[in-house]
Amino acid sequence: MTDTLSDDALDLIFREARSYNGWHDKPVTEKQIHQIYELVKMGPTSANQQPGRFIWCTSDDAKKRLSECVSDGNTDKVLTAPAVVIIGYDLDFHENLPWLFPHTDAKSWFEGDEEGRKESAFRNSALQGAYLMIAARALGLDCGPMSGFDQDKTTKEFFADQPRYRADWLCAVGYGDRTTIFDRSPRPEFDLFNKVI
Amino acid sequence: MTDTLSDDALDLIFREARSYNGWHDKPVTEKQIHQIYELVKMGPTSANQQPGRFIWCTSDDAKKRLSECVSDGNTDKVLTAPAVVIIGYDLDFHENLPWLFPHTDAKSWFEGDEEGRKESAFRNSALQGAYLMIAARALGLDCGPMSGFDQDKTTKEFFADQPRYRADWLCAVGYGDRTTIFDRSPRPEFDLFNKVI
Numbered sequence: 303m304t305d306t307l308s309d310d311a312l313d314l315i316f317r318e319a320r321s322y323n324g325w326h327d328k329p330v331t332e333k334q335i336h337q338i339y340e341l342v343k344m345g346p347t348s349a350n351q352q353p354g355r356f357i358w359c360t361s362d363d364a365k366k367r368l369s370e371c372v373s374d375g376n377t378d379k380v381l382t383a384p385a386v387v388i389i390g391y392d393l394d395f396h397e398n399l400p401w402l403f404p405h406t407d408a409k410s411w412f413e414g415d416e417e418g419r420k421e422s423a424f425r426n427s428a429l430q431g432a433y434l435m436i437a438a439r440a441l442g443l444d445c446g447p448m449s450g451f452d453q454d455k456t457t458k459e460f461f462a463d464q465p466r467y468r469a470d471w472l473c474a475v476g477y478g479d480r481t482t483i484f485d486r487s488p489r490p491e492f493d494l495f496n497k498v499i
Numbered sequence: 500m501t502d503t504l505s506d507d508a509l510d511l512i513f514r515e516a517r518s519y520n521g522w523h524d525k526p527v528t529e530k531q532i533h534q535i536y537e538l539v540k541m542g543p544t545s546a547n548q549q550p551g552r553f554i555w556c557t558s559d560d561a562k563k564r565l566s567e568c569v570s571d572g573n574t575d576k577v578l579t580a581p582a583v584v585i586i587g588y589d590l591d592f593h594e595n596l597p598w599l600f601p602h603t604d605a606k607s608w609f610e611g612d613e614e615g616r617k618e619s620a621f622r623n624s625a626l627q628g629a630y631l632m633i634a635a636r637a638l639g640l641d642c643g644p645m646s647g648f649d650q651d652k653t654t655k656e657f658f659a660d661q662p663r664y665r666a667d668w669l670c671a672v673g674y675g676d677r678t679t680i681f682d683r684s685p686r687p688e689f690d691l692f693n694k695v696i
Contacts, residue, residue, distance in 0.1 A: 304507040307637040311508050314501055316541040316634065336689050343686045344513040346632065348646045350684035356693045364696040392692075403684055422646070425668065428622045432629030435543065437513070440504040449545045449619070471622065487547035487600055489540045492533050496553045499561040 315439045322446045322474070323379055324482030330360065330385040330443065330475050338437045338475075345433035349408045353395035353423040354430035355467050357388040357460050367459055372472070373450035383446065383474035387434065388456060391427035393419055394466040427470060435473060444478030447471065512636045519643045519671070520576055521679030527557065527582040527640065527672050535634045535672075542630035546605045550592035550620040551627035552664050554585040554657050564656055569669070570647035580643065580671035584631070585653060588624035590616055591663040624667060632670060641675030644668065 307315075335358050343352065359365050359380075368388070369380040380386050396412035396419060412419050435445045449471045456469035504512075532555050540549065556562050556577075565585070566577040577583050593609035593616060609616050632642045646668045653666035 304505075304511055306639040307504075307508050307511065308501075310501040311504050312538065312637060314504065315512075315637075316538045316630070319541075321543045332695055335693075335695060339689050339693055341509065341513045344516075345629070346518045346642070346644055348644070352687055352692065354692065358693065358695045360695060398687075401685060402687070405681055405684075424621065425625045425646075428625035429629040432542070432626040433513070433633070436630070436633050440509060440512075442503040445543070447543055447545070449622075484602055487602075488598060490549055490595075490599070492536050495549065495551065496532075496536055496555065498529055498532060498555040498557055 315436050319439045319444070320478065320483045320486070322444045322476070322478030322483060324479040325383050325474070325476040326479055328384065328477045332360075334441060334443065335360075335385065337441055338434060338443075341437035341440070342430055342433045345430060347426040347429060348422060349399065349411075350403045351395050351399065351422060351426050352402055352430070353391045354427040355390040355392055355461070355464070356434075357390070358385055359388065360385045368456070368472070371452050371456040371459060372448065376448050376450050376472075379446060379448065379474055380472070384476035386472055386474045388460055388469050389427060389431040389434070389471050389473060390457070390461060390467050390469045391423040392464070392467050393423055395419070395423055423468075424470065431471065431473065438475050443475055446474035446476075446478070448474065512633050516636045516641070517675065517680045517683070519641050519673070519675030519680060521676040522580050522671070522673040523676055525581065525674045529557075531638060531640065532557075532582065534638055535631060535640075538634035538637070539627055539630045542627060544623040544626060545619060546596065546608075547600045548592050548596065548619060548623050549599055549627070550588045551624040552587040552589055552658070552661070553631075554587070555582055556585065557582045565653070565669070568649050568653040568656060569645065573645050573647050573669075576643060576645065576671055577669070581673035583669055583671045585657055585666050586624060586628040586631070586668050586670060587654070587658060587664050587666045588620040589661070589664050590620055592616065592620055620665075621667065628668065628670065635672050640672055643671035643673075643675070645671065
């Protein structure tokens with residue numbers, strides 16, 4: 303096993319990767335979606351909660367339904383992307399802890415604590431969404447994350463069969479068209495947002 | 500530039516990486532901490548908010564202070580790790596948007612919306628924390644994320660000079676000792692937490 307990533311690899315997943323608004327006409331296959339999740343699920347979540355719930359919209363019908371839940375600026379992005387994943391979470395993720403975290407009775411830490419569960423589900427599903435973007439890039443795909451949408455409407459439309467799931471944000475996945483991106487926004491100097499003590 | 504990561508590289512950042520509870524006696528240098536952040540800041544955040552605020556505790560004094568803010572099970576982990584980073588966020592991140600996102604007046608989207616800012620800061624700083632773990636692994640380090648600590652006490656102790664910052668979770672960084680990890684917890688099958696539609 304290698305000890306560090308090469309410069310090329312760091313370029314691919316961090317330094318040269320960009321958020322895309324438009325896409326080449328090339329599908330994302332179900333096999334690729336599975337490959338992404340096989341990496342996502344290996345990323346750490348607190349007590350292996352794995353609270354993220356993912357709906358991958360790849361059909362025209364699914365993208366049409368989703369496009370009706372997003373802000374005007376995101377409608378075309380949703381309709382034209384090869385795939386758009388709804389990143390949600392399960393407010394009752396703790397029900398799975400007996401098998402996801404068999405070392406100890408982690409389920410009991412969360413019983414009766416709906417606020418604590420919500421915070422933990424929100425934080426840890428966001429981590430999983432970040433793993434998802436890094437994993438997609440690592441597999442040669444590009445991402446276009448979006449938070450301009452109606453969470454409640456999306457939750458009702460896509461998680462109707464799972465009343466404890468909540469939609470949190472969206473991410474388009476495909477082969478990005480370089481002509482559709484903005485200039486790279488400025489990045490902060492270390493000392494502005496970091497301290498070493 | 501490479502198009503995909505090698506299997507070795509995927510092992511390093513996802514498949515073989517583990518969360519550590521104990522560490523080899525080898526320091527994390529300030530240079531390495533800068534290298535991590537140089538990657539973290541390239542990761543996408545909504546409207547380039549960059550809400551994450553990071554305090555890297557590397558001195559014995561800083562780790563001692565932090566150890567007094569964590570749950571009993573995490574005291575030794577904090578004291579013995581080469582570095583522990585407090586991952587926080589800025590509730591007023593929008594004040595920086597005029598220079599972080601110069602394309603448009605994104606600051607106005609968040610003015611007067613404290614709840615919306617909190618949600619966005621929380622979600623996007625969590626993404627940045629995930630980038631931090633992947634970046635550390637990519638640079639040959641290991642991580643030990645922790646959420647068992649007193650957020651309010653840590654905020655008061657470490658962000659006293661920044662009344663709008665909040666501590667959210669902790670991550671030890673160093674060279675992990677393989678003898679200190681548990682067996683890998685089970686990972687879910689794709690169909691359990693995903694749907695393709």
